[in-house]
Amino acid sequence: MDLFLNLVASGLVIGSIYGIIAIAFAIIFKTTGVLNFAQGEVMMLVAYTSWSLATSLALPFWLLVPVTILAAALIGVVIEFVFIRPMSGQPVFSIVMVTIGLAITLRSLIIMIWGPDAAPFDASVEGGLIEIGPVVLFSEQLFALLLFCAVSAAVYLFFRFTRIGIAMRATAMDETSALLMGVDVRRISSLAWAIAAVVSGLAGVAFAVMFARAPDMWFQGLQSFPAAILGGLDSPLGSGAGGLIIGVIAALSEGYIGHGLKEISGFIVIIIVLMIRPYGLFGEKELERV
Amino acid sequence: MRTRHFVETYEKHVSLSHNPVTWSWALLLVLALALLPMVASSYLLSLATTVGIAAIGAIGLNILTGSTGLISLGQAGFLASGCYTTGLLIADYNWPPELALLMAGVVPALLSLLVGVPSLRLKGLYLAITTMAFSFIVTHFLLYAEGITHGPYGVRVEDLNFLGLDLATTTGLYTLVLVTAILVTLMALNILRTRVGRAFTAIRDHDIAARVMGISLVRYKLVAFMVSSFFVGIAGGLMAFQFRFINVDIFNVLLSIEALAMVIVGGLGSVAGAIMGAVFIVLLPEATREALDLLPTGVNNMLSTYIYEIRGLLTGLTIIIMLRIKPQGLVGLWRDVQRYWTQWPLSK
Numbered sequence: 001m002d003l004f005l006n007l008v009a010s011g012l013v014i015g016s017i018y019g020i021i022a023i024a025f026a027i028i029f030k031t032t033g034v035l036n037f038a039q040g041e042v043m044m045l046v047a048y049t050s051w052s053l054a055t056s057l058a059l060p061f062w063l064l065v066p067v068t069i070l071a072a073a074l075i076g077v078v079i080e081f082v083f084i085r086p087m088s089g090q091p092v093f094s095i096v097m098v099t100i101g102l103a104i105t106l107r108s109l110i111i112m113i114w115g116p117d118a119a120p121f122d123a124s125v126e127g128g129l130i131e132i133g134p135v136v137l138f139s140e141q142l143f144a145l146l147l148f149c150a151v152s153a154a155v156y157l158f159f160r161f162t163r164i165g166i167a168m169r170a171t172a173m174d175e176t177s178a179l180l181m182g183v184d185v186r187r188i189s190s191l192a193w194a195i196a197a198v199v200s201g202l203a204g205v206a207f208a209v210m211f212a213r214a215p216d217m218w219f220q221g222l223q224s225f226p227a228a229i230l231g232g233l234d235s236p237l238g239s240g241a242g243g244l245i246i247g248v249i250a251a252l253s254e255g256y257i258g259h260g261l262k263e264i265s266g267f268i269v270i271i272i273v274l275m276i277r278p279y280g281l282f283g284e285k286e287l288e289r290v
Numbered sequence: 291m292r293t294r295h296f297v298e299t300y301e302k303h304v305s306l307s308h309n310p311v312t313w314s315w316a317l318l319l320v321l322a323l324a325l326l327p328m329v330a331s332s333y334l335l336s337l338a339t340t341v342g343i344a345a346i347g348a349i350g351l352n353i354l355t356g357s358t359g360l361i362s363l364g365q366a367g368f369l370a371s372g373c374y375t376t377g378l379l380i381a382d383y384n385w386p387p388e389l390a391l392l393m394a395g396v397v398p399a400l401l402s403l404l405v406g407v408p409s410l411r412l413k414g415l416y417l418a419i420t421t422m423a424f425s426f427i428v429t430h431f432l433l434y435a436e437g438i439t440h441g442p443y444g445v446r447v448e449d450l451n452f453l454g455l456d457l458a459t460t461t462g463l464y465t466l467v468l469v470t471a472i473l474v475t476l477m478a479l480n481i482l483r484t485r486v487g488r489a490f491t492a493i494r495d496h497d498i499a500a501r502v503m504g505i506s507l508v509r510y511k512l513v514a515f516m517v518s519s520f521f522v523g524i525a526g527g528l529m530a531f532q533f534r535f536i537n538v539d540i541f542n543v544l545l546s547i548e549a550l551a552m553v554i555v556g557g558l559g560s561v562a563g564a565i566m567g568a569v570f571i572v573l574l575p576e577a578t579r580e581a582l583d584l585l586p587t588g589v590n591n592m593l594s595t596y597i598y599e600i601r602g603l604l605t606g607l608t609i610i611i612m613l614r615i616k617p618q619g620l621v622g623l624w625r626d627v628q629r630y631w632t633q634w635p636l637s638k
Contacts (some may be wrong), residue, residue: 090617096415103609107599222422274412
């Protein structure tokens with residue numbers, strides 16, 4: 001029983017990272033209809049930038065987080081402006097291809113700038129081991145869980161109550177009507193990229209603090225696809241929940257079955273889910289009219 | 291100025307080319323490629339072999355992604371299954387290489403049904419992710435099912451004799467790849483001009499409209515998957531002959547993306563485009579290496595540590611730039627040049 005609970009806990013921890021990245025996928029997909037294959041790389045870029053800030057300026061952690069958020073927003077806006085904005089009006093297929101190209105471009109650039117070696121993220125969270133009943137967690141792991149809760153709550157409140165959040169939902173629903181109602185649709189797209197970069201960047205920092213900032217961090221982006229699909233790409237909170245589910249499944253299958261199932265259990269799950277419910281567990285079914 | 295061709299009969303309309311000049315150019319190209327081993331160095335020849343294998347794979351992917359509009363990010367999985375089928379059948383079961391190469395097409399074609407069936411309900415991005423998931427599962431299986439696949443130890447293919455061709459020599463392998471590439475090209479061109487090929491295009495342009503016109507989506511999407519992965523699997527089988535030591539590491543995400551890059555850079559939906567794209571993407575890192583050699587030694591040494599990253603960077607940037615400035619790909623560029631040339635004094 002203790003093993004089970006500990007596996008579930010570590011599954012929830014890695015699942016919260018998947019979940020946060022999946023929320024970032026969903027934010028961009030919901031507002032612009034584009035699946036950003038470069039989200040994992042954006043996350044990695046933010047984490048590396050944050051690492052450089054932390055080591056060169058020796059910022060305390062409470063100051064590092066807001067600085068990272070600012071840097072991430074800037075990164076998101078710049079990427080959207082340079083790579084995505086010029087493609088507006090092109091078919092979604094082309095824009096998605098651009099994000100695939102962007103993914104390997106960013107990945108290579110990051111390794112060329114920061115070098116191929118992993119490095120520990122020193123700005124760690126104080127606290128050491130924390131025992132909750134039979135479950136033992138590091139404070140860094142608890143930080144990831146708390147971050148997930150905070151991000152989910154913030155995203156929910158943002159889309160539900162703020163003026164910009166409502167404008168983003170309106171754009172997602174019908175771009176032309178939103179434009180006629182006075183929504184600046186172009187700004188919405190860059191805003192979506194900025195928010196997604198911030199959200200996934202925080203996941204990147206949490207991940208780097210737990211393990212290290214390493215050149216294979218981008219793979220977390222691919223690992224989060226199953227989460228986003230499971231929850232439905234157009235539902236940020238559903239994607240977040242999908243992340244937790246995938247994380248727990250991965251941890252349990254690794255703990256009880258082994259054979260490296262951790263890495264692919266998510267993919268097996270989504271192939272099954274997509275066969276049964278093609279739009280994810282929480283996604284909306286699209287009606288097609290000719 | 292030349293006038294356009296005016297096609298009068300249906301046969302002419304669907305023929306590969308009604309222009310004898312095109313045929314003679316194509317024959318000349320094949321002849322030149324066949325004579326290449328006489329003049330080229332063995333380095334150049336092995337590069338040409340790589341290009342040929344890539345072209346076969348790109349033609350296969352192009353049928354699926356370019357002609358039928360089903361995005362696949364799982365080419366590494368199909369290539370790996372073809373490559374391992376050939377390798378294992380030869381190394382462990384002593385099959386003749388001719389039959390093993392054929393099975394390299396058949397096994398991925400059957401496996402593609404696993405992805406093809408969900409594709410009937412999935413569209414676009416969801417399908418792309420399913421195919422990616424498929425490729426992860428395939429490589430994972432290859433790595434962990436040690437009893438069948440030798441797992442992390444890889445498969446060694448000994449020197450082979452394929453229909454009298456000695457595959458240990460670069461010339462033998464090159465000849466085999468060239469003949470296969472020509473056969474695959476002709477097969478793809480012919481499939482695309484039949485009822486099946488037109489059904490693919492109709493599904494790509496609007497699947498609901500296609501269904502209304504009486505095209506069975508189930509049947510043709512599955513056919514597209516099977517034909518495509520048959521060709522891709524053959525390319526994988528040839529890779530087994532080329533590398534002679536098969537390891538699961540080469541079948542990674544970058545390979546799938548490079549395959550997609552070939553199809554995009556060449557021009558979606560065109561066989562000639564797929565070949566041009568394969569040539570371009572394979573030669574790109576080689577050309578870069580040559581260019582790096584021209585730089586001063588210090589810069590060169592620094593950059594050559596990151597040769598793998600430079601390769602990724604160039605592939606990525608090529609995709610982005612091509613999609614922005616010329617979405618029709620190299621084949622579109624080629625048509626523009628042709629048009630400019632034939633209409634010269636009046637061309638705009």
